[in-house]
Amino acid sequence: MKNLLILSTALTSFAYAATAEEVVLLSWGGSYGKSQTEAYLKPFTAETGIKTTMVDADNPATPIKAMVEANNVTVDVVDLEFADAVRLCDEGLLEPLDKSILADGADGTPAMDDFLPGAVTDCSVATIVFSQMYAYDNTKFPENGPTTMADFFNLEAFPGKRAMRKGAKANLEMALMADGVPAGEVYTVLATPEGVDRAFAMLDKVKNDMVWWEAGAQPPQLLADGEVVMSTAYNGRIFAAAVSEGKPFTSVWDGQVYEYDVLAIPKGAKNMEAAQKFITFATGTQRLADQAKYISYGPARKSSGPLVGLFEDGKTEMGPFMPTAEANLTNALASDFEFWADRDTQLNERFNAWLLN
Missing domain, CATH: 3.40.190.10 (Periplasmic binding protein-like II)
Structure with missing residues (x-):
């Protein structure tokens, strides 16, 4: 009964059916959600014309598991903690990641050399380092x-x-x-x-x-x-x-x-092509650097680092507030x-x- 209640609650809370020209991102909300909205969602819609919607969860791994197991997937992309993504991938609950969709670095570095070690897995690609x-x-x-x-x-x-x-x-x-x-x-x-x-x-x-x-x-x-x-x-x-x-x-x-936070596509996502376009866009060099303008998480690409500058207040240097700053390690x-x-x-x-x- 408890599991049925959790499943019912998860599916009810996240029943935001996406249209053919919409990408629904399930993420964590708050200031982190704002950073994704400003760095990924708004620019993606402006460039592609594809509508984006964000849905929040305390931990997106829980509703994703419920959705896929109930064959009622209502989001297209999910933001997950790294270990949860590995586990869900092993359980067959995420789509395999087509690594060819990942863009090369803005400096010309091939994508698989530009992402930090371990940032790209069978089902997911990292965006940030958080702690x-x-x-x-x-x-x-x-x-x-x-x-x-x-x-x-x-x-x-x-x-x-x-x-x-x-x-x-x-x-x-x-x-x-x-x-x-x-x-x-x-x-x-x-x-x-x-x-x-x-x-x-x-x-x-x-x-x-x-x-x-x-x-x-x-x-x-x-x-x-x-x-x-x-x-x-x-x-x-x-x-x-x-x-x-x-x-x-x-x-x-x-x-x-x-650790890393990653983007992945849940198994059975209805808008696979749009979801892949979104992941390509969101994990590009400039987008990951742009996200650091709004929150102190380190970008998961080497080529993004030199582009990280000031906070949105225009005066606070972001580097010292990153988990990866030398003094913080x-x-x-x-x-x-x-x-x-x-x-x-x-x-x-x-x-x-x-x-x-």
Whole structure:
């Protein structure tokens, strides 16, 4: 019954049937959705005349799986986290990617050499590098604020409610780094039962002071409302709140977990040709550089990097706010998509059981 309810809700919420000359993109909303609208959707429609529509989800992987399994696919392109895309591709829920549709770099570099390593897979192509890191309200800690991942778990030195994404991914890695595991050894440790126990033992320390978030827009709001003093978050959401809205948020990059977000076509998409045109357009050099004008996510093409300049305010240099900035990579972890493609179900079952205890 529960699965039927989830399926029914997903299909009802995303029943936006596309026409022959429309591309419906299922994405994450908020400031990220705005960056896609300005950099991809509006220019694509202006150039091709093909209408574009965006539909939001807390995590697009969930409704896509429901749509394809029910043979009722109402979107044409989906934005996914890398590990989810690999898993859905393995399950046959995404169309194979025709790599020949990818445009060469603006500098003439062949597409497959221009994208960052691993950015193009059997079913998807990356657009951005994003990270989960944490941020705090600097009015709560005006002097000597937190600077490390260990500080996030230190309630004695930094009292107050925390927030983390409701799920195992990234939280377990952050917990181990907070407990002293070097970034390069996290997945070796987490692949063992003892390592999983160690991560949950760290989470136990903050469990009673934790608020769990599910949508990317929630962490900045929780901080702004004073419900928490610090929260893990997508780095671009914190940037948008701090720079665009003037919120007193400070980002802590130590222990960040970064990965690709990708575009893919769900199996059975009704407008395959238009969807392919959109992906070609959206993953071009200039478009990926343009997206960085609106949010601090790094473009997944080498040729886009030199074109990244100022934020839309015309004065803020975007480079230092990117997860890939050299200063932000001191103790950073690249999310292991193979690890999560293999263990996502198992570790989230453990996580959900832990929440109930």
